[in-house]
Amino acid sequence: MAKRAHNLPMNAHSATPLRKFKGKLIITLAVLTSLQLYLISISFPTLFRRASRLPLHAEHSLARCASLNVAAGPPANFHDRSESDRFVAGTKPTLLHNARIWTGENNGTEILHGDVFIDKGIIQGVGNIDLRAFGLDADGFAELNVVDVHGAWVTPGIVDPHSHLGDGSSPSLDGAVDDNSLKGTIQPWLRSLDGLNTHDDSYALSIAGGVTTALVLPGSANAIGGQAFTIKLRKSAERSPTSMLLEPPRDINGTNHETAGGHLPWRQMKHACGEQDNFVGLGSNFTVSWTLQERILVGRVYGDTRMDTFWAFRQAYDKARQILEKQDAYCSAAVAGQWTGLGEFPEDLQWEALVDVLRGRVRVQTHCYEAVDLDDLIRLTNEFKFPIAAVHHAHEAYLVPDVLKRAYGHPPAVAIFATNARYKREAYRGSEFAARILSENGLNVVVKSDHPVLNSRYLLYEAQQVHYYGLPANLALAATTTLPAQVLGLEHRIGYLKQGWDADLVVWDSHPLALGATPVQVFIDGIPQLDAPHVVSKPDKFQDLPKVPNFDREAEEAVTFEGLPPLLPKRASTDFVLFTGVRSVILPGRDYLAELFSAQEDEAGVVAVQNGDIICYGTAAACSLDNFADGERVRVVDLQGGAISPGLLTYGSPLGLQEIEAESSTGDGRVFDPLTGWVPKLVGGDDSIVRAVDALQFAGRDALLAYRAGVTKAIVAPVHSGFYSGLGTAFSTGAAHKLEDGAVVQEVTALHVSVGHFGREPSVSTQIAALRGLLLKLPDDDSIGAASKPFRDAGRGLIPIVVEAYSADVIATLILLKKEVEGKTGTTIKMTIVGATEAHLLAEEIAEADIGIIFKPSRPFPAVWEQRRVLPGPPLSKDTEIALLLSHNITVGIGIEEAWSARNTRFDVGWAALEAGGRISKVQALALASTNLEVLLGGGVENSLRTSDLVATQGGDLLSFDSKVVGVLSPRRGSVDLF
């Protein structure tokens, strides 16, 4: 299957001028003409030129003509190689013994039990290996690195088909933002290689997640953004970008290198449809101080419409077509010896890459989201006759599979995020079921990181999620290995665990599709990448493929409703609901959680609910329905080994204040910052106080999806870009509007500010000075305005102050400030630090200062300088940030950054517990996103059994891929929602 698709672009080329040219060439050859003369001319150049009046450049021009016929792809004898071109002399051979090997063969279904032998940068054997066959005698064994992996899963290295590693490097610094050129709409001449920063902190982190190869694409600010390059992530002895390249295209350094057998490596090209081409025109104002995410989210304020973009594409391709036709006509004449008036071979350095697209020698990678964009793109491919390797992001592809099937040559693969959606209009109809729907329509699905948009260290998590939402396991694993290798035109050497392929492989600590799967070791070109990796021990069941729930109905609805299926919950139509098949009941008390029922083997409990209240739980015998339902209608829901758990709480994103991040009209907007600008007098001037509750919007899609994933409540603070935020609020994610009973859970929770650079003025010291001044306002100071009152209350410990801060230096300053204010006022401040990436450096001091931590994001990444000292967790460190802080008795919660990810909170906490290797219990994990978080954010009213929402899961507990959330019990609202 891989082979066939690989050949398609070439077969598909039959109708182009190149084909006609080939035809003429054959005829010409038959009548003994200048090609033979050309061969003679190589032997006797001087003599020959004089004799036939060949122009001086004839030799060169004919060579150029001949090179037009070389197809892209590996030479037929590629697998005869005995050593990889990337082999590093001195690398010891390795035998992985006793492995469970996912090879990628048979449509991703082949699993072998046995050994893997790697040497010379190549996989030399898989399965039952007799080392004597490799000539390894006693001496050979002395050099051999033998590792018994005790039945561990081994897969090919992960291939990321869409990354900005190195070009959008981390931590993001103004001096190293090289992924978007803003100089024009069409720029096929640019090369991502030219910006590849070898000092990106992400290389080591992504390798630690099993990523071995990545396609580094230019950004998406242009319709044609330039040429992309495939790299292997490992360090090279030369330390240069060039030495990281995998099968570099010819011509990168003017040497026009071609390997034996007429092999021409594939080239790669970035295109982007839709909203993206709108940055151009922002000019120099645009180049500094924007995070990658912000740049992606700016939206179509400036620049081109879709009509402009596609005209620009057509103009560019028309230009390339003209050059191609000139070349072919030239070569027909040259080969026929008709040199008179022919001139030099027609070439244009700016357009040659696009001409190569038309010659079928470039893998076109196109960022393209909506039905309209995909339709535009596919018409373009048919007008100019070139295939597309993959459409990327493609959030509406699952709604228009037939459009993709009409693409010139072959349907593109679809490169998607699993659940990252709705961040802009083009992504609004994105569905978690896209992967399964696309594959059911016969399209190849791959997952991608868009690193650092998603941290590619966790690219495998994308595969786990598409599997959770219904993509078969064989295809989910293929989506990170064999299929992206095929998208890159490199499936002859990466993406499979097969004899003759590159020795890029990962040994996993669990089944790769189990939540939290982490490499035990990663090999690139046969070189082990992890020094003294820390391996966490996991429960045995994690060695098996998770049994994921059924989402057939939801997937069908996604298509029926064109990406916007109704999500508002339906109330159960009876007052009594009986949950059967319950394995575990975890309920909140005051500020804590406890597992109050846990079924023994071969037994399952029941939970009886009346008007949203649990009235009885335990064994079926102990909790019989006859006791209460007294003839009334009872709705019975079999949880099939599921659980009742506390509803989760989300914090950290604008969820509840914003529907589509890039569309300002869908949200509340940003507050005035009295520290950096003028606040109108009508609002209260510098003393204005802003309450998030006044801007709450309900029934947003991210909120309702979160609700359906067990996140029943959110706390949100006013959206801000400076120091000052305002007063937070707590609300129900499942409510239809603000006036619904129980929609607003707590009007005011805590006071929120941010201290840090965040790419803006004023200085951190100025922000601290402002905070000090505000917290020290005297209680009897009559002059204080509205805004100062919450600060004064925070300074007196009456409400918590929640400070967003990332660097250890700012955290240390906040610790001192807290002591200073407490010393002067004689009261205790309730301080919570949010973000806190570098908090692990000060764990003892934070504990001593009695400061709480909300770790956001829950898996750290050095996105900016203030976050650069991450504690990465296994396999790079034994400790995780969360486990370390908990071990110091610090109250810890977790936060998220973007609203779409609220729904994934259950997996975030499940993963945090797994990574801690038994040091965080299930109950402690749940507390990270419920009771702990609530306490840290000043949410106070819900910490009792009487008022807290509960979640019913079917098939397993809330924290695992085995289960599906099927209901929410709300004593507060007196009802049960069933999904």
Ligand SMILES: *[C@@H]1O[C@H](CO)[C@@H](O)[C@H](O)[C@H]1NC(C)=O
């Ligand atoms: C590959 O696997 C998928 C899912 O398991 C299946 O639907 C499809 O038919 C398989 N394709 C081939 C060619 O076997």
Ligand SMILES: *[C@@H]1O[C@H](CO)[C@@H](O)[C@H](O)[C@H]1NC(C)=O
């Ligand atoms: C040009 O690049 C190719 C591919 O990386 C390499 O093999 C060759 O040595 C380079 N030549 C020079 C002169 O740098």
Ligand SMILES: *[C@@H]1O[C@H](CO)[C@@H](O)[C@H](O)[C@H]1NC(C)=O
């Ligand atoms: C850059 O910003 C300045 C000041 O805000 C503005 O006057 C100017 O028009 C902007 N330039 C462009 C190209 O947008």
